Amino acid sequence: MSDYLFFFGRTPKLAWGELLTFFPNATQFLEHLAIVTKQEFEAKGLTPIDWVQKLGGVVKIATIAASVPSVTPEAVASVVAGELQGKRLTFGVSTGEGDQPVTRRFLEETKSILQLQGHRVRFVESRHGSVLSSVVITKNDLIDVTIVKDQGKFLLAHTVAVQDFESWNRRDYGRPYADPKSGMLPPKVARMAVNIALGFQKRLNPVSLQGLTLTGSKVLLDPFCGMGTIVGEALLTGWNIVGSDQSNDVVEKARQNLEWLEGSHPSRKDAILPTVKFFVSDATHVSEHLKPESVDAIVTEPYMGPTVGGNDKFQMTNDKIKNIIKGLEKLYIGCLRDWQKILKPGGKVIIALPEYRIEDKMFFVKKVIDRCENLGYTKLHGPIEYSRPQAIVR
Numbered sequence: 274m275s276d277y278l279f280f281f282g283r284t285p286k287l288a289w290g291e292l293l294t295f296f297p298n299a300t301q302f303l304e305h306l307a308i309v310t311k312q313e314f315e316a317k318g319l320t321p322i323d324w325v326q327k328l329g330g331v332v333k334i335a336t337i338a339a340s341v342p343s344v345t346p347e348a349v350a351s352v353v354a355g356e357l358q359g360k361r362l363t364f365g366v367s368t369g370e371g372d373q374p375v376t377r378r379f380l381e382e383t384k385s386i387l388q389l390q391g392h393r394v395r396f397v398e399s400r401h402g403s404v405l406s407s408v409v410i411t412k413n414d415l416i417d418v419t420i421v422k423d424q425g426k427f428l429l430a431h432t433v434a435v436q437d438f439e440s441w442n443r444r445d446y447g448r449p450y451a452d453p454k455s456g457m458l459p460p461k462v463a464r465m466a467v468n469i470a471l472g473f474q475k476r477l478n479p480v481s482l483q484g485l486t487l488t489g490s491k492v493l494l495d496p497f498c499g500m501g502t503i504v505g506e507a508l509l510t511g512w513n514i515v516g517s518d519q520s521n522d523v524v525e526k527a528r529q530n531l532e533w534l535e536g537s538h539p540s541r542k543d544a545i546l547p548t549v550k551f552f553v554s555d556a557t558h559v560s561e562h563l564k565p566e567s568v569d570a571i572v573t574e575p576y577m578g579p580t581v582g583g584n585d586k587f588q589m590t591n592d593k594i595k596n597i598i599k600g601l602e603k604l605y606i607g608c609l610r611d612w613q614k615i616l617k618p619g620g621k622v623i624i625a626l627p628e629y630r631i632e633d634k635m636f637f638v639k640k641v642i643d644r645c646e647n648l649g650y651t652k653l654h655g656p657i658e659y660s661r662p663q664a665i666v667r
Contacts, residue, residue: 275337277314277321278421278430280404281305281330284462286657288330291465295328303369306421321434325508329464332407335419335430344420344427346382350390352429353383356416357392364396364416368403372422407435444505450526451532455499456574457661458625463572464506467493469654470570470623471512478630491569494615496556496608501527503572504549505534513548515563519555527551557607570621571612575605577627577666594629594636601627602640609641609648626656628667 281288285305295317296309319327319335338352353364364383366375380396387394397413399405410417410432417432442604444460458466471491493507497514500523507514508531518524528551552562556575578597605626612622629636645652660667 276311277339277344278302278335278337278419279307279309279328279331280333280335280419281307282332282461284330284465284657284659287462287465287469288328289660290654290657291328291330291468294469295324295444302421302423304626306369325434326437326440326442327463327468329468329506330503331436333410333417333432333435335417335432337428338418338430338431339559340423341427341429342425344429346379348429349379349418349475350383350386350486352418352431353394353416354387354390354392354580356431357387357394362394362416363413364394364412365399365405366396367399367405367410367417367419369419369421372403372420374399374403375420407438410435410440413494443537444534448500448530450500450530452500452526455523456497456502457577457664457666458574458659460502460506462659463503464510466623466625467503467507467510467512470572470621471507471510480613492567494559494563494571495573496498496559496612497573497575498527498551499523499574501530501534507572508534508547508549509538511547515552515568516552517552517554517559517562519553521553524551524553533638534542557604557611563615565614566617568612568615568620569617570623570653572618572623574625575608577601577625578629584623589629589631591634594631598629598636598638602638605638605641606644606648609629609645613649621653622650625659628658629665631665 279292279299281304289301289307292307292309296313298306298310298313302308310646322340325331325334338355339348341348348581349366355361366380368374368381374394377398384394384396397405397409397415399409404419405415409415413650419430419432421428421430441460471493484657492513492515494515494517495507496517498518501516504514504516504527516524518527524608531549578601605624609622610626616622626638626641642652642656658667
């Protein structure tokens with residue numbers, strides 16, 4: 274088996290940062306594609322399916338089957354035939370992000386070659402763009418061959434794992450409580466942030482929090498936990514989690530969402546179960562509830578100002594937005610000052626900071642970045658922009 278291709282979803286910059294956390298020698302081949310060598314991949318001891326479940330930003334993983342000077346039906350048929358094993362199966366062909374999809378005639382010629390070899394096959398065309406989606410690959414039990422341009426040659430790669438879209442959708446839309454006003458990060462983005470903060474870590478010795486002894490691994494805190502999206506993704510990756518919010522009602526909903534999550538993702542009987550703790554607190558005073566230097570990472574999407582949508586953008590004057598930004602900067606700086614007390618040396622903060630874009634003008638909480646080093650932090654990476662389509666607050 275050859276090197277591995279990791280295909281990124283809609284947030285490639287964040288997905289690349291996530292992948293580097295686990296595979297520091299990976300090479301970014303294209304904006305939406307990275308290569309991990311066979312040696313580095315196998316050194317981690319996990320399967321492609323393990324990785325595609327663990328990574329929030331990777332939609333599929335493939336292995337390189339061939340490198341050819343030109344793409345022909347014969348070359349693609351050779352890759353498909355290697356996976357058929359005498360059964361009647363379905364194949365499809367993806368091309369690189371932004372490239373033209375293969376034609377129906379190309380697929381028909383590939384099918385004819387396979388039939389002449391004695392295989393019973395059919396093909397599926399890409400209906401939207403050049404890439405066959407995880408939904409199409411999964412529902413058709415598809416042999417997916419992806420064509421990637423490589424300096425005058427072409428790589429033919431065979432997909433070996435795709436993202437479990439049903440599981441991600443269920444966590445986003447199926448939980449008991451959801452509130453768009455309490456956060457904009459979907460589970461995939463939350464998972465990427467958690468992975469970047471914590472990385473590929475083995476379980477450590479027990480850690481003690483105030484009033485709570487943790488029996489497993491590192492500790493992650495979300496002091497603006499909202500409905501529990503971030504702490505939920507941290508829980509699924511095996512980390513001890515602490516969530517807090519200033520609203521008792523919000524904390525209770527987050528707690529119930531995590532109970533639902535644990536029920537829908539039962540752990541193995543021999544697994545060391547992560548520990549979950551919630552409490553009610555203003556985010557600038559969480560140090561009053563936790564022991565000094567007891568938290569390995571803080572991952573959070575804080576309060577990002579009043580909800581702006583619909584016609585509200587036309588009512589937001591420059592002065593109003595500047596006042597909002599000033600208030601948010603004061604809040605975030607107060608948080609960073611307090612969090613310094615509970616983070617371990619070398620602890621990390623992954624934080625979403627708002628950027629307002631209204632009528633071609635951009636407003637950002639710049640003072641937070643400028644002052645972080647005076648508060649005892651060193652900026653390691655970012656900012657990386659993330660937003661939902663048509664969003665005013667990014």
